[in-house]
Amino acid sequence: MLDIAGISKSFGGSQVLNGVSLHLRAGDRLGLTGSNGSGKSTLVNIVTGYIEADAGRVTLDTVDLTNRPAWKIARAGIRRSFQSARMLQSATMRHQFRVEMNTTTQGLAAIDAAGLSPYLDHFPSEVPLPILRKAEVVRALVTEPKVLFLDEPSAGFTSEELIEFADFLNAHLSRSTALVLVEHRIDLMRRVATGIKQIGSARSLEDLEFEHA
Amino acid sequence: MSVYVASILTNMALISFLALSAYLVLVVGVVSFGQQAFFGVGAYVTATVTSIYGGHAVTGVFIGMLSGAACALVLAILTARLSGLYFAISTLCFAELCRLGLLQVRAPFNIDGRTTGPDGPEGFSNIRWIFEHNYSVQDFLVLTTVCLVALLGLLFLLERSRIMLRARLVGQDSILAQSLGLRPILYRIVFVTLSGGVAGFGGGLFALFNTYIEPNMFGVMLGVHGLAYAVIGGLGAPIGPLIGVAIDIGLLESIRAISAYRMIAFGGLVALLLILLPQGLISPRFVERMRRWRKLFHA
Numbered sequence: 100m101l102d103i104a105g106i107s108k109s110f111g112g113s114q115v116l117n118g119v120s121l122h123l124r125a126g127d128r129l130g131l132t133g134s135n136g137s138g139k140s141t142l143v144n145i146v147t148g149y150i151e152a153d154a155g156r157v158t159l160d161t162v163d164l165t166n167r168p169a170w171k172i173a174r175a176g177i178r179r180s181f182q183s184a185r186m187l188q189s190a191t192m193r194h195q196f197r198v199e200m201n202t203t204t205q206g207l208a209a210i211d212a213a214g215l216s217p218y219l220d221h222f223p224s225e226v227p228l229p230i231l232r233k234a235e236v237v238r239a240l241v242t243e244p245k246v247l248f249l250d251e252p253s254a255g256f257t258s259e260e261l262i263e264f265a266d267f268l269n270a271h272l273s274r275s276t277a278l279v280l281v282e283h284r285i286d287l288m289r290r291v292a293t294g295i296k297q298i299g300s301a302r303s304l305e306d307l308e309f310e311h312a
Numbered sequence: 313m314s315v316y317v318a319s320i321l322t323n324m325a326l327i328s329f330l331a332l333s334a335y336l337v338l339v340v341g342v343v344s345f346g347q348q349a350f351f352g353v354g355a356y357v358t359a360t361v362t363s364i365y366g367g368h369a370v371t372g373v374f375i376g377m378l379s380g381a382a383c384a385l386v387l388a389i390l391t392a393r394l395s396g397l398y399f400a401i402s403t404l405c406f407a408e409l410c411r412l413g414l415l416q417v418r419a420p421f422n423i424d425g426r427t428t429g430p431d432g433p434e435g436f437s438n439i440r441w442i443f444e445h446n447y448s449v450q451d452f453l454v455l456t457t458v459c460l461v462a463l464l465g466l467l468f469l470l471e472r473s474r475i476m477l478r479a480r481l482v483g484q485d486s487i488l489a490q491s492l493g494l495r496p497i498l499y500r501i502v503f504v505t506l507s508g509g510v511a512g513f514g515g516g517l518f519a520l521f522n523t524y525i526e527p528n529m530f531g532v533m534l535g536v537h538g539l540a541y542a543v544i545g546g547l548g549a550p551i552g553p554l555i556g557v558a559i560d561i562g563l564l565e566s567i568r569a570i571s572a573y574r575m576i577a578f579g580g581l582v583a584l585l586l587i588l589l590p591q592g593l594i595s596p597r598f599v600e601r602m603r604r605w606r607k608l609f610h611a
Contacts, residue, residue: 147491173493185488187481189548189596191604197477198492220604222597238492 100124101146101177101246101277106155108141115141117302119155123246123277130288131281132307133298139281140182142298143248147179148172159245176245180252184231186223192234193219199241209237209271229260233267246277253287265290318449322521324561325456329514330538331545331553332463336507338542339476340500341483342396346387346403347538349410350380350508352530354515356414356430359525362441363428364421369441373516380512381505383410388504392497407535414527435526439519452521459517463510467550479503480547480596511538540578544585546592548599555593 101123108116115138123129133139144150146157148169157164164172173179186195192215210216213233218226226234232252239247253261261284268291272278282288288295295307330351337344354376361372391402414430421429428438442452470476482489482499489496519525541556559581564574591597 149487149490168495169487169490170493170495173491179491181488181491185485185491187477187484187488189480189484189600190477191600194477197474198481198494220607222600242493 100160102156102158103142103146104156104158106142106145106157107153108138108145108150109153114302116145116152116298119298119303121296121304123279125245125277126274127277128272128291128293129277129279130285130292130295130307131279131297131304132283132285132288132295137298138302139298140250143179143250143279143281146172147177147248176242177248178239178242178244178246179248180232180235180239180250182250182254184223184228184235186231186234188223191220191222192226195223195234196238196241199238209240210234212271213237213267228255229264232256232264236268236271240271240273240276243273244276246279247272248279248281250281251283252280253282253284256284258286261287262290313450313453315449318453320561320566322449322453322456324557325453325460326514326518326521327538327541327561328460328554328557329463329517330511330534331541331557332467332550333507333511333514334535334539334542335545335547335550335553336503336510338539338547339483340479340496340503341486342500342504343400343539344403344504344507345400345532345535345539346405346407347507347511348530348532348535349403349407350384350511351515351518351534351538352407352410352414352525352527353383354380354512355519355525355530356436356515357512358516359436359439359519360429362520363436363439364423369445369520372441373513373520376516376519377509377513380515381509383512384508385501385505387508388501392501404532404535407530407532411527411530414530433526433528435524436519437524439523439525442520442523456517456521459513463513464550464554471549540582542592544582544592546589546594546596546598548592548594548596552592552594 103119103121106116106119119142131139141150145152148167148171151166155165159175159177162175164175196210214230215234215237218230223231236249253264256264265287268278278291280288280292296304297307299305330347333347333350334344337347357379358372358376361367361375362369387403387406391399394402415433417430418432419429420427420431426438428436430436478489478494479499482494482496486496537560541560542553544559545552545554545556560578564577565571570577585593589595
């Protein structure tokens with residue numbers, strides 16, 4: 100489905116990514132890790148159209164999406180979240196989902212499960228972070244994306260919140276969606292991911308051994 | 313109602329069109345210093361249609377509106393790749409280009425023994441449609457108010473739609489908007505074009521009401537005022553810019569004692585409001601809060 104082939108990127112003189120390749124199929128749950136500055140976010144930004152790659156190709160179901168604009172990639176079915184929960188700050192939570200769909204239909208169950216129901220008339224700044232993170236996932240899931248990138252969704256979570264978030268993902272991700280979890284916290288990845296890769300010293304992806312929870 | 317009061321109210325209604333056009337541009341997250349150009353184009357086109365070609369005022373204003381929108385569309389496409397500051401400068405340049413261009417257009421016509429048509433800095437005189445059709449100042453106030461209320465109605469419908477929500481998202485967080493599949497440029501082009509239409513419509517009415525127009529009426533200060541009304545009024549609802557107009561013209565210009573100091577008072581007020589309420593009087597949050605309270609009352 101999603102094919103990332105030989106992605107390279109350097110900023111100034113420093114090579115951040117060097118021939119990163121990755122293949123994702125529907126239903127894959129991949130954890131992506133690496134030390135700070137290793138290029139995880141750069142990879143996500145390239146695949147989702149926010150940064151142009153120096154070399155390499157991104158294809159989704161034979162459609163070439165390399166260096167396409169972000170909105171086109173989103174429409175093609177690759178969705179993402181950002182490191183800081185991004186919402187339309189001037190609108191209440193109810194309206195966040197109106198951008199994509201009618202809250203009266205398919206989204207209601209997921210919204211309820213995310214614990215959002217009491218917050219529908221609240222502004223994003225008044226909603227607790229774990230619920231906001233789930234809201235981001237809901238916002239993406241209602242479009243039934245083919246690939247979903249979550250960029251450090253657990254930042255700022257307590258252990259309990261992390262377990263809750265993992266359960267939420269496991270319960271609501273459909274089998275047709277491939278998930279890429281960009282994370283530092285191995286405990287979240289162990290609960291959700293079926294495989295973990297890291298960006299190592301060679302600036303490309305390598306498999307990481309891990310024990311499934 | 314005295315002619316004096318009616319003409320002040322009409323002027324308030326007319327400048328409201330300009331303020332609403334500035335509002336539509338601000339919603340998508342850019343600032344325009346050039347809305348006066350679309351207002352001026354609407355005025356000149358309406359004057360041409362009614363005075364030279366003998367068209368009906370409705371036809372004139374309609375074509376004026378389309379001309380304003382067409383100019384805005386061209387500007388929006390030309391500036392599609394420019395970010396905030398550069399867009400703002402471009403709109404200013406475009407408006408000045410229009411004004412200076414109109415100063416060069418000398419095509420006076422002699423119609424029924426009267427000189428009309430654009431005549432450079434001498435302006436476009438004898439726009440006599442409302443005289444010829446026996447509209448009093450009070451009648452014209454009613455007409456303008458009806459048009460303004462109709463426009464507000466349309467904007468409220470737009471406000472409730474998903475299009476407006478998406479436009480606001482593009483305006484506030486373009487990065488997020490793109491990640492949701494929204495194409496920011498498209499929203500900017502559509503809303504700038506709409507704003508040109510609104511300004512052109514208001515300009516058309518202005519020409520009919522004023523019966524005389526000249527390029528220097530559509531200078532930078534007009535645009536800056538329209539923009540300031542939208543900024544202090546806030547981006548929460550279309551009523552915001554109208555409150556801005558009411559404060560400046562209704563309060564400051566109309567009260568004789570302070571009208572001489574209007575610019576100082578208004579400038580100071582804008583500065584003060586931007587410090588105290590950077591989102592304007594009717595901010596999006598304010599509107600949401602009102603909705604929440606209304607719900608509490610109904611519950």
